[in-house]
Amino acid sequence: MSDKSVESRRVRVWDAPTRLAHWAIASLFGFCWWSAKSDHMQWHRIAGYGLLGVVLFRLCWGFLGGSTARFANFVRSPIATWRYASKLFARDRDRSSKPIGHNPLGGWSILAMLGLLLAQTVFGLFSVDVDGVVSGPWAKWVRFETGRRFAHLHDANFHLLLILIGLHLSAITFYRLARKESLVPAMIHGYKTDVSTEAPPSFVPWWRAALLAAAVCLVVVYITQAKL
Amino acid sequence: MPYRTRAQSKSSLFSVFSKAGMGRRVVLLTAALLIGAGAHAGTSNVLQVVHARREHFKRLGRTAKSLRDQIGRSRPNWNLVVSDTNEIERLAQDLPNWFPAGSGQARGIKTKARAIIWSKPQEFARAAHRLSNSAAILAQAASRHDLAGVRLRARAVGQACGSCHHRFRSHSNWW
Numbered sequence: 001m002s003d004k005s006v007e008s009r010r011v012r013v014w015d016a017p018t019r020l021a022h023w024a025i026a027s028l029f030g031f032c033w034w035s036a037k038s039d040h041m042q043w044h045r046i047a048g049y050g051l052l053g054v055v056l057f058r059l060c061w062g063f064l065g066g067s068t069a070r071f072a073n074f075v076r077s078p079i080a081t082w083r084y085a086s087k088l089f090a091r092d093r094d095r096s097s098k099p100i101g102h103n104p105l106g107g108w109s110i111l112a113m114l115g116l117l118l119a120q121t122v123f124g125l126f127s128v129d130v131d132g133v134v135s136g137p138w139a140k141w142v143r144f145e146t147g148r149r150f151a152h153l154h155d156a157n158f159h160l161l162l163i164l165i166g167l168h169l170s171a172i173t174f175y176r177l178a179r180k181e182s183l184v185p186a187m188i189h190g191y192k193t194d195v196s197t198e199a200p201p202s203f204v205p206w207w208r209a210a211l212l213a214a215a216v217c218l219v220v221v222y223i224t225q226a227k228l
Numbered sequence: 229m230p231y232r233t234r235a236q237s238k239s240s241l242f243s244v245f246s247k248a249g250m251g252r253r254v255v256l257l258t259a260a261l262l263i264g265a266g267a268h269a270g271t272s273n274v275l276q277v278v279h280a281r282r283e284h285f286k287r288l289g290r291t292a293k294s295l296r297d298q299i300g301r302s303r304p305n306w307n308l309v310v311s312d313t314n315e316i317e318r319l320a321q322d323l324p325n326w327f328p329a330g331s332g333q334a335r336g337i338k339t340k341a342r343a344i345i346w347s348k349p350q351e352f353a354r355a356a357h358r359l360s361n362s363a364a365i366l367a368q369a370a371s372r373h374d375l376a377g378v379r380l381r382a383r384a385v386g387q388a389c390g391s392c393h394h395r396f397r398s399h400s401n402w403w
Binding site for chain 1: 300
């Protein structure tokens with residue numbers, strides 16, 4: 001690794017769709033939580049549709065987006081992940097080994113997070129409340145008891161998501177305190193400093209994200225308006 | 229009534245033991261056991277009432293969902309709509325009987341029914357009457373096969389349910 005490749009300079013790491021999807025997921029999840037707790041179920045449903053759309057977008061963006069957003073570039077083998085994890089607490093860290101995008105542990109965490117969020121929204125689509133009055137748009141395809149089971153799965157999965165979010169926040173704090181790396185600003189403005197620039201990330205044109213967003217909107221509208 | 233039985237058993241046993249000249253400790257121990265058993269019987273009766281009430285509400289929820297599924301269609305199955313609305317009307321009329329005095333929250337009893345049901349019985353009766361009234365109008369609309377009317381009246385029944393739950397039921401309507 002040459003000195004030039006690890007020189008301290010600002011490198012664009014995250015594209016706008018990835019950042020927008022991240023913050024949209026964070027805010028919609030918070031809003032869904034509040035609306036469920038305060039029994040604003042109409043708002044909860046709308047925010048849930050939004051969350052489903054953003055999760056679908058992010059999943060597709062993992063195949064169509066920029067290099068740091070693609071699953072192929074950040075989901076590593078279990079052996080590579082273990083190798084990375086075993087050096088997590090090492091004092092003599094090599095700057096050049098710092099990943100530009102998601103690190104291997106973060107990659108698996110993203111897969112888990114997106115998987116649980118997708119499951120959460122699908123459970124919500126089938127959920128029925130205890131009175132049979134409020135339900136998701138696909139609840140009409142299941143019996144009352146099945147809809148109630150989905151509601152309980154929705155609740156259990158929510159707690160799993162809380163645990164995962166707790167781990168995510170703990171990891172951010174750990175990187176800030178133990179490794180002196182601020183991950184949050186990069187997710188806001190998209191740039192990182194002090195990273196290896198040997199293979200700078202590549203990005204895709206904005207219209208690809210716009211087309212994908214439009215397609216996802218159509219899918220979500222179709223899902224929510226599904227007729228028997 | 230279990231309470232009367234318990235009291236009668238207690239007094240008769242005390243007299244029997246004193247006549248027989250048994251030790252005071254034995255008498256007290258026996259009485260305590262009987263009181264405990266009586267209390268357990270009382271709790272189990274309340275548990276049965278709470279369980280039955282929960283089953284009634286499940287039935288109401290199941291029927292409400294079935295009705296909503298039908299009236300969401302452009303061409304509902306009217307046989308189902310009529311039977312569901314009749315069932316809702318029957319359950320709504322019966323609902324005040326599901327809340328006998330003493331079936332609220334207590335030690336060992338988990339229920340979402342709030343104490344205000346029994347502390348303000350007239351208010352609860354008014355809310356229950358509002359439900360049975362709107363359920364009766366819903367059933368009438370269903371008997372005329374008036375889809376717009378059923379949708380409108382079903383919303384009124386939902387509002388009656390919601391306002392009552394807001395006031396008289398603790399916890400969310402999801403868990």
